[in-house]
Ligand SMILES: Nc1ncnc2c1ncn2[C@@H]1O[C@H](COP(=O)(O)OP(=O)(O)OP(=O)(O)O)[C@@H](O)[C@H]1O
């Protein structure tokens with residue numbers, strides 16, 4: 206059985222829901238690395254840091270203490286001892302996280318925390334993000350690159366948030382994907398040895414079943 210499963214892909218492709226489902230089915234831990242970038246962003250905003258000033262972000266990032274809980278049934282994320290699971294999903298953090306995630310010092314800090322979490326998870330772990338198969342865990346036993354049609358992604362995310370304008374949602378997802386794909390430091394990328402899974406026409410359970418079967422092979 207594979208010990209580390211890396212699930213990468215563009216925004217809203219279903220990484221979190223799928224990863225939690227796969228981890229629960231296999232009895233693995235689950236690490237949401239996007240939540241770590243969001244929690245870092247929340248902590249920087251709390252400090253009044255201009256997220257577009259890379260030097261200020263790099264300097265302040267070292268002060269932030271992040272703690273991730275890796276139970277797939279109830280993952281948690283805290284910044285400086287504060288549970289930020291709710292606030293990191295709000296508009297303020299969502300619109301500020303991309304520039305923070307481009308800063309190399311932030312990535313260095315968070316990749317190091319992510320590798321520590323992987324080392325602690327002796328019973329196996331599903332790790333999801335943008336650079337897991339390429340940078341964080343290049344030796345992962347199974348790498349998935351999860352995609353879905355942009356219109357399907359936008360509709361699902363709009364439904365989840367109760368937003369009516371799926372077109373605006375599609376544009377917002379495309380903007381985040383463009384920033385994530387084009388940054389110099391560990392961009393969103395498909396690892397050469399990743400299995401591409403397209404969830405556009407699959408239910409969440411079908412995607413989970415497929416990945417669990419791959420892990421058990
Ligand atoms: N195969 C699927 N069928 C239907 N809905 C799905 C499927 N996969 C995910 N969803 C729904 O799509 C939405 C986005 O999924 P999710 O949050 O898991 O994506 P994500 O890739 O983790 O997003 P982000 O990159 O923003 O963190 C959620 O509402 C989720 O329930």
Ligand SMILES: Nc1ccn([C@H]2C[C@H](O)[C@@H](COP(=O)(O)O)O2)c(=O)n1
Pocket residue numbers: 216217238239240242243302303306333334335336337381385
């Ligand atoms: N390994 C990762 C995980 C996430 N990011 C960036 C990409 C997004 O802009 C942001 C939030 O991620 P989400 O919660 O939407 O998955 O963090 C990254 O650069 N690397």
